[in-house]
Amino acid sequence: MGRIVPGRYGTKKDVITKKASRLFKEKGFSATSMRDLAEAIGIEAPSLYNHISGKSEILQEICFKVANLFTSHLNEVETGNIPVLQKIDRIIRFHIHMMLDEYESVYISDHEWKHLREPYLSNFKNQRRNYRARVAAIILEGIERREIKNIDPYVAVLTMLSAIGGIEMWQRSKKSVDAKTLEENIVCIFIEGIREQPVNQEILHSIKAGN
Amino acid sequence: MGRIVPGRYGTKKDVITKKASRLFKEKGFSATSMRDLAEAIGIEAPSLYNHISGKSEILQEICFKVANLFTSHLNEVETGNIPVLQKIDRIIRFHIHMMLDEYESVYISDHEWKHLREPYLSNFKNQRRNYRARVAAIILEGIERREIKNIDPYVAVLTMLSAIGGIEMWQRSKKSVDAKTLEENIVCIFIEGIREQPVNQEILHSIKAGN
DNA sequence: CCTACCGATCGGTAGG
DNA sequence: CCTACCGATCGGTAGG
Numbered sequence: 430m431g432r433i434v435p436g437r438y439g440t441k442k443d444v445i446t447k448k449a450s451r452l453f454k455e456k457g458f459s460a461t462s463m464r465d466l467a468e469a470i471g472i473e474a475p476s477l478y479n480h481i482s483g484k485s486e487i488l489q490e491i492c493f494k495v496a497n498l499f500t501s502h503l504n505e506v507e508t509g510n511i512p513v514l515q516k517i518d519r520i521i522r523f524h525i526h527m528m529l530d531e532y533e534s535v536y537i538s539d540h541e542w543k544h545l546r547e548p549y550l551s552n553f554k555n556q557r558r559n560y561r562a563r564v565a566a567i568i569l570e571g572i573e574r575r576e577i578k579n580i581d582p583y584v585a586v587l588t589m590l591s592a593i594g595g596i597e598m599w600q601r602s603k604k605s606v607d608a609k610t611l612e613e614n615i616v617c618i619f620i621e622g623i624r625e626q627p628v629n630q631e632i633l634h635s636i637k638a639g640n
Numbered sequence: 641m642g643r644i645v646p647g648r649y650g651t652k653k654d655v656i657t658k659k660a661s662r663l664f665k666e667k668g669f670s671a672t673s674m675r676d677l678a679e680a681i682g683i684e685a686p687s688l689y690n691h692i693s694g695k696s697e698i699l700q701e702i703c704f705k706v707a708n709l710f711t712s713h714l715n716e717v718e719t720g721n722i723p724v725l726q727k728i729d730r731i732i733r734f735h736i737h738m739m740l741d742e743y744e745s746v747y748i749s750d751h752e753w754k755h756l757r758e759p760y761l762s763n764f765k766n767q768r769r770n771y772r773a774r775v776a777a778i779i780l781e782g783i784e785r786r787e788i789k790n791i792d793p794y795v796a797v798l799t800m801l802s803a804i805g806g807i808e809m810w811q812r813s814k815k816s817v818d819a820k821t822l823e824e825n826i827v828c829i830f831i832e833g834i835r836e837q838p839v840n841q842e843i844l845h846s847i848k849a850g851n
Numbered sequence: 852c853c854t855a856c857c858g859a860t861c862g863g864t865a866g867g
Numbered sequence: 868c869c870t871a872c873c874g875a876t877c878g879g880t881a882g883g
Contacts, residue, residue, distance in 0.1 A: 459670035460755065463878060475879075476852045484878065540751060544671065581817050584807075584825040591806020592799045606792050614795040622833025674862060686863075687868045695862065 441480045442490075445470065449487045450533040458488055458541040485546050488537070492545060495538035496556050498527065503563055513571035514620060517589075520564060521619055524593040525612050539594050561586050568623070578625045589619050652691045653701075656681065660698045661744040669699055669752040699752060700760050706749035707767050709738065714774055724782035725831060728800075731775060732830055735804040736823050750805050772797050779834070789836045800830050 438444050448469045452461045463484055467474040481487055502523050506516050527535050542553050565586045571577035577585075593615065649655050659680045663672045674695055678685040692698055713734045717727050738746050753764050776797045782788035788796075804826065 455754075457668065457670055457754065459668055462876075464876085473853060475854085475881095478879070479852070543666075543668065578828070580825040580828060581821055584817060584822055585829065587806055588803045588826055588829055592803035594806060595798055595802020596795075606795060610792055611795055614791040615799055617789070617791060618796065618799055618830070618833035621837065622829035626832065626837075673860075675860085684869060686865095686870085689863070690868070 445477060445480055446487055446490050450491055450537060453488070453491070453541055454533045454536050458484075458537070458544045485544070485549075488541065488545055489549050491534050492538045492542050492553055493549075495527070495531070495534050496553060496560075498531075499523075499560060500556065503560060507563065507567070513567060513574060513576050514624065516567050517564075517571070517577075517623070518616060518620060520567075521589060521593065521616055522612060524590065525596070525615060528593055528596055529608055529611075535594070561590070564590075571623075575625055577623050580623065585623055592619075656688060656691055657698055657701050661702055661748060664699070664702070664752055665744045665747045669695075669748070669755045696755070696757050696760075699748070699756055702745050703749045703753050703756060703764055704760075706738070706742070706745050707764060707771075709742075710734075710771060711767065714771060718774065718778070724778060724785060724787050725835065727778050728775075728782070728834070729827060729831060731778075732800060732804065732827055733823060735801065736807070736826060739804055739807055740819055740822075746805070772801070775801075782834075786836050788834050791834065796834055803830070 438447070445466070449461070449466055452465055452469060456465070462474075463477055464474045467477055470477075503520070506519050506523075509516065509519075511519075542557075543550075545553055561583070565582040568577060568582040568585050572579055572582065596611065596615070649658070656677070660672070660677055663676055663680060667676070673685075674688055675685045678688055681688075714731070717730050717734075720727065720730075722730075753768075754761075756764055772794070776793040779788060779793040779796050783790055783793065807822065807826070
């Protein structure tokens, strides 16, 4: 095999990161050896170290690339002058798109982050906690404006984000449900699930009143 | 250290499985060595093999114990002559309770099953696929009866189950939200998220009666 | 990007 | 349940 050539696949490091994403996703970070990775690329294991400093650097690249994309998107959403439910709608759709477009990276960021080394581990956990707190703040605002029902904002955030995180298995059976149906169904479930519903409240009231 | 004594912690094998659950959850299956496990228990690594045949047997015990609990509960729910939304309500609550009571085992069953060996790996995947298909069938029935809105049943199942699977992080910050609030919030989001709207009084009644 | 190689650690066995 | 130990494999380095 010749050397890895930069080109339409990006730098050599990008090629390594891409191949590693697939392997880490399929076998897990710890169960993937540098020899597995090298073989998948078509080089010998020691050659990898010309492009990366070590196995954990690859994991760092993947996890923070994903985390930064989510953070950047949230920055945009927060500054927009749109209704709260529309903000939540945008966040949900972005998560779904990330899962469909970059599902290997997102999967690793969701499931393998614990193998990050310090100080990256702490940084990652902080960034994640911060992200969730900011989304929870949006939901809280919606509750105060009576656009969203009175639920615990953090429960709502975790429920939504982990639900979308679970659709990775989806990728394999793309045929059965197309992406658009998937997206609209999920958005529908959550938006109507968290939205304040005056009709239901009225019915509930009339039941309690004994009508 | 003396030998592991059976007693209020169950058999020696149970003690090993319990300790392993914690370690597999914190470090991952592959990153947990038999020496880590032995040290946590207070014995030498080779002594473990008097009680178990190998590392993968422990993972099998954990994964299938969880899978069988879910399957057993679904068997009960299916045979019950209750409205569809109430069946879904029961399933959701069972998943939440499992997550709160046995979160280490459930976490491993959710995240580490890929490290199972054949034929256990195939058996586990089959059992899981079967479980989801059966829950999807319940949802489909609800759609046909116009109790549930017209969404893809399998998307609804994955959304619900993976959302609940994500609340494991919850365990750590028990203080911030009590279990009852957590449960009611999640049930509320999903039941109202999938219910056909406008609501009719009968369904609301049956849900309330089910609690 | 390769060959040659390192110390550490792995899951597991032999034998008592 | 222990000590002693096995072959295999790990992440990574030296040197070219």
